[in-house]
Amino acid sequence: MSLHRGENLEFNKSEAFFKAAQDFIPGGVNSPVRAFKSVGRQPVFYERSKGSRVWDIDGNEFIDFVGSWGPMILGHTPDAILDRVKEQIGKGTSFGAPTILEVEMAEAIVKAVPGVEMVRMVSSGTEATMSAIRLARGHTKREKFIKFEGGYHGHSDSLLVAAGSGVVTLGIPSCPGVTEGTAQDTIVVPYNDIEAVKAAFAANPEKIAAIIVEPVAGNMGVVPPKPGFLEGLRKVCDEHQTVLIFDEVITGFRLGLGGAQGRYGVTPDLTTMGKIIGGGFPVGAFGGKRSIMEELAPIGPVYQAGTLSGNPIAMAAGLALLEELSKPGVYEELERKGAYLESGLREVASDAGKATVLTRVGSMMTVFFTDAPEVVDWTTAATSDTEMYAAYFGQMLDQGFTIAPSQFEALFVSAAHTDEDLDAFVEAAAIALKVL
Ligand SMILES: *Cc1c(COP(=O)(O)O)cnc(C)c1O
Numbered sequence: 071m072s073l074h075r076g077e078n079l080e081f082n083k084s085e086a087f088f089k090a091a092q093d094f095i096p097g098g099v100n101s102p103v104r105a106f107k108s109v110g111r112q113p114v115f116y117e118r119s120k121g122s123r124v125w126d127i128d129g130n131e132f133i134d135f136v137g138s139w140g141p142m143i144l145g146h147t148p149d150a151i152l153d154r155v156k157e158q159i160g161k162g163t164s165f166g167a168p169t170i171l172e173v174e175m176a177e178a179i180v181k182a183v184p185g186v187e188m189v190r191m192v193s194s195g196t197e198a199t200m201s202a203i204r205l206a207r208g209h210t211k212r213e214k215f216i217k218f219e220g221g222y223h224g225h226s227d228s229l230l231v232a233a234g235s236g237v238v239t240l241g242i243p244s245c246p247g248v249t250e251g252t253a254q255d256t257i258v259v260p261y262n263d264i265e266a267v268k269a270a271f272a273a274n275p276e277k278i279a280a281i282i283v284e285p286v287a288g289n290m291g292v293v294p295p296k297p298g299f300l301e302g303l304r305k306v307c308d309e310h311q312t313v314l315i316f317d318e319v320i321t322g323f324r325l326g327l328g329g330a331q332g333r334y335g336v337t338p339d340l341t342t343m344g345k346i347i348g349g350g351f352p353v354g355a356f357g358g359k360r361s362i363m364e365e366l367a368p369i370g371p372v373y374q375a376g377t378l379s380g381n382p383i384a385m386a387a388g389l390a391l392l393e394e395l396s397k398p399g400v401y402e403e404l405e406r407k408g409a410y411l412e413s414g415l416r417e418v419a420s421d422a423g424k425a426t427v428l429t430r431v432g433s434m435m436t437v438f439f440t441d442a443p444e445v446v447d448w449t450t451a452a453t454s455d456t457e458m459y460a461a462y463f464g465q466m467l468d469q470g471f472t473i474a475p476s477q478f479e480a481l482f483v484s485a486a487h488t489d490e491d492l493d494a495f496v497e498a499a500a501i502a503l504k505v506l
Pocket residue numbers: 193194195196197199222223224225284288289317318319320344345353354
């Protein structure tokens with residue numbers, strides 16, 4: 071049963087605070103897609119969360135499928151994390167000196183992720199990818215790198231070129247402030263197109279330091295890799311002594327303890343992570359082959375640093391989360407729930423006669439409103455009817471369900487979603503799709 075079917079929720083307090091926020095914060099938000107601009111709504115201000123639910127400042131309750139954009143794989147505010155964080159807060163919140171927690175975190179990541187022999191913690195996914203690119207350039211002594219159209223790797227200058235997520239949602243083709251010189255070193259090719267990758271290598275012999283790829287794209291909506299694509303990237307990188315970077319900021323610990331690389335059996339040279347490994351606190355990490363990682367300062371010449379890197383509260387939260395994820399059956403359940411929701415949504419989309427493409431890998435999925443036969447890259451993702459998505463978003467919000475305020479993002483199922491939550495979502499989607 072859906073929560074608020076048939077009655078429109080009121081958002082009076084959220085609207086008032088959004089108005090006030092715009093006086094003090096650009097656009098009223100600290101990250102652009104939160105503004106709900108592309109879906110024509112006003113942002114909802116949250117107050118608290120637990121399990122599959124979030125509550126806003128007007129007292130509305132929602133079943134949440136955003137999960138803070140990925141980190142909340144166990145659901146919101148799990149007791150296991152809360153307890154560890156409370157314990158750590160009593161001991162100290164930042165030392166700027168090593169702690170045992172950092173060693174435990176590094177060991178947990180190295181044991182779980184096939185391509186990671188050493189790891190360094192940072193405070194965001196943006197920092198992780200930016201640092202991985204610098205390290206790859208330092209290692210190869212080359213300057214250019216390849217990224218894929220619609221791939222999002224945080225907001226550092228060289229990675230903003232043809233980026234996904236909020237960049238495409240807001241229709242920003244090239245970002246003012248990113249210099250031409252910087253953009254020239256970023257080679258952009260279509261996702262899932264290994265021939266285009268090979269052509270880029272042919273056009274730039276011995277110049278390409280790295281390929282950075284989301285092994286399952288999540289920031290143009292979910293786009294799975296075609297069979298052979300990741301293997302093809304591995305092969306090309308081996309042939310050209312180029313560093314293969316898997317950006318697993320979303321997929322790390324989401325698609326299994328080994329991330330996408332564990333799932334697909336392709337091992338990159340460097341891996342970037344974030345989101346889940348912080349358990350809801352600001353965290354990122356980059357790691358990989360020992361021979362490359364040892365080029366980082368203080369042992370090597372590639373400089374990288376951070377005042378709050380490996381912050382003890384974030385480490386405590388992340389470790390507690392990784393422990394929970396290591397328990398038997400967690401990923402099997404996430405897979406089952408993902409498949410369950412997918413089949414429900416497929417049914418209602420077909421009943422409603424709406425042209426959609428549904429993509430899913432494990433607990434991440436996207437319903438694209440498109441009559442394209444499949445979505446394999448940015449060009450096909452971009453055929454989606456974003457106005458229809460906006461209407462769908464609004465219908466779902468008014469029925470008490472939160473999904474990403476953009477067509478070009480993932481929907482996340484968490485361990486806290488019950489089958490009843492998923493049934494309710496499908497019921498609400500059936501209503502939403504009929505009125506679109
Ligand atoms: C979210 C994301 C980032 C950026 O992480 P932040 O913590 O937001 O800086 C980088 N890469 C991918 C694939 C992401 O989804």
